[in-house]
Amino acid sequence: MVVGEFTTEVDTVVIGAGPGGYVAAIRAAQLGQKVIVIEKQHVGGVCLNVGCIPSKALISASHRFEQMNHSESMGISAENVHVDFHKVQEWKGQIVDRLTSGVKGLFKAHNIESVEGEALFVDSDVVRVNHGYESSRYKFNHCIIATGSSPIEIPGFKWSSRVLSSTGALALKEIPKKLVVIGGGYIGIELSSALAGFGTEVVILEGSPSILPAFEKRLIAPVKKKLKAKGVSVFTKALAKGVEETANGVSVTAEVKGKTQTFDADYVMVTVGRRPNTKDLGLDLAGVELGERGLIHVDKQGKTSNDKVYAIGDIVSGMALAHKASYEGKIAAEAISGIASEVDYRAMPAVVFSDPEIASVGLSEEEAVKEGYEVKTGQFPFAANGRALSLGESDGFLKIVSRASDGLVLGAQIVGVSASDMIAEFGLAVESGMTVEDLALTIHAHPTLGEIAMEAADVVLGHPIHIAK
Amino acid sequence: MVKNYDLVLLGGGTGGYVAAIRASQLGLKTAIVEKDSLGGTCLHKGCIPTKALLRSAEVFSEIKKSQDFGIEVAQVALRFNKIQERKQAIVNQLHHGIQQLMKKGKIDMINGFGRLLGPSIFSPIPGSISVEFADGRENEILTSKNVILATGSRPRSLNGLAVDGEHVLTSDEALQLQEVPASIVIVGGGVIGVEWASMLADFGSKVTILEYSDRIIPSEDRTLSLSLARSFKKRGIQMVTSAKLLPETLQKENQLSISAEVDGRTETFSAEKILVSVGRMPNTEDIGLANTSIETDHGYIKTNAFGQTKETHIYAIGDITGGLQLAHVASHEGIHAVEHIAGLPVEPLQPERVPRCIYTHPEIASIGLTEAQAKKDHLVKVGKVPFGAIGKALVYGDSEGFAKVIADKSTNDVLGIHLYGPHATDLIGEAAAAKLLDATPWELSEVIHPHPTLSEIIGEAALAADGRAIHL
Known part of the structure; x- marks a missing residue:
């Protein structure tokens, strides 16, 4: 113990102030606990500062820029449209500031003490917080670890001012003329799409046979089509070998389908995944066991091998999604307050803010079949929906996967405009055990995109109105 | 010539x-x-063409605000003829689609004016239909086991204020405008009136709304009215509520002018055009109802919960039955009527499960009871969350608005959900499913809404109703 170091006793310590x-x-705190949150860098975490929010801000600005360039079809002529990227970044920064200060305000309102510094377990119920030359200790009844994840650095691509992680790409001061993106997962695709919208010539190198490999093929077809229209080149089965930094750019070497190729660009962005931040927490001193790939093994309430310590979010298994982390956070908070909550991932949605958007919840057809369900599916295209036409966004479709015997909704996948908004209804459907008949009976307003959900349910039932068999 | 059918629909x-x-x-x-x-009013004179125009208006106003997020534009101009062309192209595409569906379904299309006949040589009971054709050829007679009346409605006009299509318009004529009027007085601040107001203001018109009741969109929740009014005011739309129009004061010199009685005073408003949007009236005068025992009330056909009229083999659906005059109500009533005819089990439509959308900017979407209605019979709890607390709304660049969840304090049933803000009409689908399920705020809050999406606001408002909001 450092001289002069006080130990404060609290009900709950939360390590990490992300979502x-x-x-x-x-x-x-709502459940009556005295809570301390320890954050080493930004309140709001990756999501608010260098993830979901800033990336969606760029996507939104880029989308509007494209819309203006294509507004002729809407009967609007916009001349000399150009991007002041400095201002775009400033706008993005304002949103981040507003949201992070909002979180700080919420801490205050709930009497949550927020401590800046790096947390380290020194015992099974004590953490030490280092902040510069100062440190303090907290003895807790419960601790929730929520330290999140960081971009994976791959061999041969050391981060630099030209070799960027998603964090680096979000902080760009200029719109690159040319960008190589390594990794065509959702982060790579979202940022590629946004920058291509601003005019960057983007080359995506993806190791697997397809971009967005987690989604079924048909779902990504409209996204591929749009990427192509934006001038993005996609190379699949491409293994990035190394990068050479030149005076004002990079030269990336990759093996594409067995052949070595080089790609010159202003920057290279590496988005091949994220790794859990579990290394420097002193977990061994807390008796918290690590599982494979640095993930912490937890039970259905988020409890680790130490009864007093819980872990949530990117550091436990499952998708690295903000809303999964929030959900697990609520469950863990309730568990340590004596409420018998536990996680149920059946209705966990996933969204890609590609163009058009992709969203899914529950099981895909393939997953459902694998789980032994006899399934019945129904698809309905956006092109047969009046609202989609009036928006001028008619690419995409919605697919429902249901149990053949009784129509129970097992999952849904959407690619199309506002897919991210529309998936919520299916979250409710999967969560509450709705059938396709329930969805078909739900009156959806006309003319709204929601009618697509109803019609897809009608397709499953065999009597769609606006599409002929 | 006589043709026989199982079912004839009067109105397509x-x-x-x-x-x-x-x-x-x-x-x-x-x-x-x-x-x-x-395709009827909805496709040709209502929902679809207005939404097409509204979309252009939205893009136009977004472009003008694009500086906020770093996009500069030297000059923006409207090409109104292009806007109209795009609208018409969308209508044509959908119209073509429906025609194809009719073909595939082997549904006979008879293009003429149909009227119900009483007992006749064609049938001992009323309900045969005589179709009159525009080209004057001989009427066709259709006999059918069942008939569904679906003749819809048309804009109501005001006594003493003749619609001339040039100066004084209804929405029918407004859709054909070839240029944006410099100024317009909109009589009636209901759903149609406010959508036109929002659109025309975005296109640059100086808009004045005269509304008889004490607030615009008077049938919606009071907070929706007030919020929309605040937004309209900021956009320079003048609203005069509790205004009793004096149609006889209409003058057509250079500008139009018309007066209204407001708070006991007479005020005069002038504009280039006047749009009358004071509701719609049922098309039931000339369809042969007198030949049957079908009963009406103020022109609306009386039916039971399954859509049956007094002549039980004749059904009526949609705008001619009164109630909520919405396309999706008509289509659901239509499906119900057919299924009832076919002997399938039918659960009658419940008005509290019908979503209502208004495509103003910001959008409005609501379902179930307003707060005032709910308070009449329930002890309520209310959760209200601003879009400003939702990250995606800020990112979208448009965070005006809120979501409001109203629930019964003792049973926990969700009674109403009211959305005002970006993509409200996309978000109401979940609310409609929740109403079907008789969901509680707790159930809505248990739905994992993906982050960062606008739909998070529904989960958050549900939490707020239970007093445990996270982001508030």
């Missing part, structure tokens, strides 16, 4:  | 053609009698 940690902290 | 609008498709699916020999174009 997992801050939600857990608020929920725990 | 959203109610009629949807019912016809359902009937054909169920194996009924079906015909539609339509005097105008298949």
Whole structure:
């Protein structure tokens, strides 16, 4: 123990103030606990500062820029449209500031103490927080670890001012003329799409046979089509070998389908995944066991091998998604408050803010079949929906996967405009055990995109109105 | 010539053609009698063309605000003829689609004006239909086991204020405008009036709304009215509520001018055009109802919960039955009527499960009871969350608005959900499913809404109703 170091006793310590940690902290405080949140860098975590929010801000600005360039078809002529990227970044920064200060305000409102510094377990119920030359200790009844994840650096691609992670790409001061993106997962695709919208010539190198490999093929076809229209070149089965930095750019070497190729660009962005931040927490001293790939093994309430310590979000298994972290955070906060909550991932949605958007919840057809379900599916195209036409966005479709015997909705996948908004209804459907008949009976307003959900349900039932068999 | 059918639909609008498709699916020999174009008001004079125009208006106003997020534009101009062309192209595409569906469903299309006949040589009971054709050829007689009346409605006009199509318009004529009027007085601040106000203001018109009641969109929740009014005011739309129009004061010199009685004073308003949007009236005067025992009330046809009229083999659906005059109500009533005819089990439509959308900017979407209605019979709890607390709304660059969830304090049933803000009409689908399920706020809050999406606001408002909001 350092001289002069006090130990403060608290009910709950939350390590990490991202969307997992801050939600857990608020929920725990609502349930009457005295909570301390330790954050080493930014309140709001990756999501608010260098993830979901800033990336969606760029996507939104890029989308509007494209819309203006194509507004002729809407009967609007916009001349000399150009991007002031400095201002775009400033706008993005304002949104981030507003949201992070909002979280700080929520901490205050719930009497949550927020401590800046790096947390380290020194015992099974004590953490030490280092902040510069100072440190303090907290003895807790419960601790929730929510330290999130970081971009994976791959061999041969050391981060630099030209070799960027998603964090680096989000902070760009200029629109690159040319960008090589390594990794065509959702982060790679979202940022590629946004920058291509601003005019960057983008080359995507993806190791597997397809971009967005987690989604079924048909779902990504409209996204591929749009990427192509934006001038994005996609190379699949492409293994990035190395990068050479030149005076004002990079030269990336990759093996594409067995052949070595080089790609010159202003920058290279590496988005091949994220790894959990579990290394420097002193987990061994806390008796928290690590599983494979640095993930912490937890039970259905988020409890680790130490009864007092819970873990949530990107550091436990499953998709690295903000809303998964928030959800697990709420469950963990309730569990340590004596409420018998546990996780149920059946209705966990996933969204890609590609163009058009992709969203899914529950099981895909393939997953459902694998789980032994006899399934019945129904698809309905956006092109047969009046609202989609009036928006001028008629690419895409919605697919429902249901259990053949009784129509139970097992999952849904959407690619199309506002897919991210529309998936919520299916979240409710999967969560509450709705059948396709329920969805068909739900009156959807006309003319709205929601009618697509109803019609797809009608397709499953065999009597769609606006599409002929 | 006499043709026999299982089912004849009088009117091929959203109610009629949807019912016809359902009937054909169920194996009924079906015909539609339509005097105008298949698709009806909704497709040709309502929902679809207005939404097409509104989309152009939205893009135009977004472009003008694009500086906020770093996009500069030297000059923006409207090409109104292009906007109209795009609108028409969308209408044509959908119209063509419906025609194809009729063909595939082997549904006979009879393009003429149909009227019900009383007992005749064709049938001992009322309900045969005589179709009159525009070209004057001999009427066709259709006999049918069942008839569904789906003749819809038309804009109501005001006594003493004749619609001339040039100065004084209804929405029918407004859709054909070839240029944006410099100024317009909109009489009636209901759903249609406010949509036109929002659109025309975005296009640059100086808009004045005269509303008889004490607030615009008076049938919606008070907070929606007030919020929309605040937004309109900021956009320079003048609203005069509690205004009693004096039609006889209309003058057509240079500018139009018309007066209204407001708070006991007479005020005069002038503009280039006047749009009358004071509701719609049922098309029931000239369809032969007198030949039957079908009863009406103020022109609206009386039916039971399944859509049956006094003549139980004749059904009526949609705008002619009163209630909520919405396309999706008509189509659902149509499906219900057909299924009832086919002997399938039918659960009558419940108004509290019908979503209502207003495509103003910001959008409005609501379902179930307003707060005032709810308070009449329930002890309520209310959760209200601003879009400003939702990350995606900020990112979208448009965070004005809120979501409001109203629930019964003791039973926990969700009674109403009211959305005002970006993509509200996309978000109401979940609310409609929740109403079908009789969901509680707790159930809505248990739905994992993906981050960062606008739909998070529904989960958050549900939490707020239970007093445990996270982001508030």
